[in-house]
Amino acid sequence: MKAFTKKIVLENGREFYGYGFGADREAINEIVFNTSMVGYQEIMSDPSYTDQMVVMTYPLIGNYGMADEDYETKTPTIGGMIVREYNDSPSNFRYTKTLNEVFEEHDIPAIWGVDTRALTRIIRDEGTQKVLITDVATPRDEALRKLGEYVMPRDMVSRVSCKKRWMSRVPNHKYDVVAVDCGIKYNIIRLLNRVGCNVTVMPYNSTVEEIMAFHPDGLVLSNGPGNPEDVTPVIELVKQLRGRLPIFGICMGHQLISLAYGARTFKMKFGHRGANHPVKNLVTGKLEITSQNHSYAVDVDSLAGTGLTLTHVNLLDGTAEGVECAADRVFSMQYHPESASGPQDSAYLFKKFTKIMEEHKNA
Numbered sequence: 001m002k003a004f005t006k007k008i009v010l011e012n013g014r015e016f017y018g019y020g021f022g023a024d025r026e027a028i029n030e031i032v033f034n035t036s037m038v039g040y041q042e043i044m045s046d047p048s049y050t051d052q053m054v055v056m057t058y059p060l061i062g063n064y065g066m067a068d069e070d071y072e073t074k075t076p077t078i079g080g081m082i083v084r085e086y087n088d089s090p091s092n093f094r095y096t097k098t099l100n101e102v103f104e105e106h107d108i109p110a111i112w113g114v115d116t117r118a119l120t121r122i123i124r125d126e127g128t129q130k131v132l133i134t135d136v137a138t139p140r141d142e143a144l145r146k147l148g149e150y151v152m153p154r155d156m157v158s159r160v161s162c163k164k165r166w167m168s169r170v171p172n173h174k175y176d177v178v179a180v181d182c183g184i185k186y187n188i189i190r191l192l193n194r195v196g197c198n199v200t201v202m203p204y205n206s207t208v209e210e211i212m213a214f215h216p217d218g219l220v221l222s223n224g225p226g227n228p229e230d231v232t233p234v235i236e237l238v239k240q241l242r243g244r245l246p247i248f249g250i251c252m253g254h255q256l257i258s259l260a261y262g263a264r265t266f267k268m269k270f271g272h273r274g275a276n277h278p279v280k281n282l283v284t285g286k287l288e289i290t291s292q293n294h295s296y297a298v299d300v301d302s303l304a305g306t307g308l309t310l311t312h313v314n315l316l317d318g319t320a321e322g323v324e325c326a327a328d329r330v331f332s333m334q335y336h337p338e339s340a341s342g343p344q345d346s347a348y349l350f351k352k353f354t355k356i357m358e359e360h361k362n363a
């Protein structure tokens, strides 16, 4: 057996040895786990994973390579990836690069050969924590000192949001939508295009005047990394625009709508990350299998008196998965109706958005 080259050290002192791939550098991130059986490309390019080191519980990663059409952003900011077995010889005819090459290109460190089951149990039992990926020779004491001193950054949305507005348009469009970019996943834009929307993607700190200058039929608030309480420009935006035009929030966008209406958010022990989370639609009684990626959640009890009603609930732990203020034509989901990756049970929500934009136009 060849000698280990890298290791990861957790805040609790546990070490796991393995082999480095991607960028050959040290990094400190927050460790989280994802239970999706496919979708490592969408995960590695989802901006909501900024500064997070993702443990993939599925044991084989890399085997279908990376395809140009499947990125969720052009410039991945994921902290890193921890996998059981990495396969560097993809067999998919669509692949253009290997995962290792893309990690190298974007200076993202990764490690394979790790007992990801044991690691995931630690995160599940003790919660998310800081992790150091480093050379196998780094003394444990030095690693723990670095972890202790490191303060996780809080300005992540400003890092991943676009700096200039950009557009994604379709022929014979029916609706003009402004998407506020907190770290938007491309599949949100693709699915809006598919239901007839021209999308103008705008920086997260755009003003009401800048947004209204495009005469949008509706506003989308995107997913994004970090604590929603830090994203005050978008919370302010919702306070000013609620009732003036339809608003559809996704993940971070859902948390920001809830905060703007006066509800509270809290950080969960280890979050929800995977492509198989059961959610109940309380309006129809139907169950959806959903794609998820979040650490924070809206406190269900704090919704009372805000004007928002709970529309969707997580069947694993009862947390809030969707809220709505029908009078304002505002609704939002904690999970990812755009999937990428994951089941497409929730794509109906994009049609719901066009329906309320239609009602707003005719009102």
Ligand SMILES: NC(=O)CC[C@H](N)C(=O)O
Pocket (backbone or CB within 6 Å): 048, 222, 223, 224, 225, 226, 227, 228, 250, 251, 252, 253, 293, 294, 295, 296, 297
């Ligand atoms: N995907 C997201 O938008 C995540 C939202 C937020 N960063 C959270 O972790 O809860």
